[in-house]
Amino acid sequence: MGYMPTEMELIELGQNINMNLGGRVDFEDFVELMAPKLLAETAGMIGVKELKDAFKEFDMDGDGEITTEELRQAMNKLMGEHMSRREIDAIVKEADDNGDGTVDFEEFVRMMSR
Known part of the structure; x- marks a missing residue:
């Protein structure tokens, strides 16, 4: 590990x-x-600051969770990536350790470390 x-x-x-x-x-x-x-x-x-800043870019409504829609919008806006709903759902499912359908900050950190 x-x-x-x-x-x-x-x-x-x-x-x-x-x-x-x-x-x-x-x-x-x-x-x-x-x-x-x-x-x-x-x-x-x-770097904690860098991780928090990156998380905020994806968490567009600031509720502490990244939804599939927020991820889709962020990928389009930040990276110019137009991903299918299936691809976005797969990313969230992979990162969503607690199964609530969103990615919180801890899950985001884990995802970024993979």
Whole structure:
């Protein structure tokens, strides 16, 4: 995953595993536990300000979520890309980790780090 946790983070992770997961963890649980750290690292590499600015360009109504329509408009406006509804839906579906049909800032950061 490209992330090197500190010793303290590993201890903290071990405590979370023992308390919340009964001492066992599968890959999905591991990713869920490490997601905040990975997001922070990605934001640090790209730059939080740059990520927020880019997100605002896509989140046209400023509600904190990018809809398929906002993505379509942004792709047309910012990149001159005229994508089909199917292509836009596929992008949102790929990035939409919580299944609500939109892309929030955390999902946007994850998408940008792929």
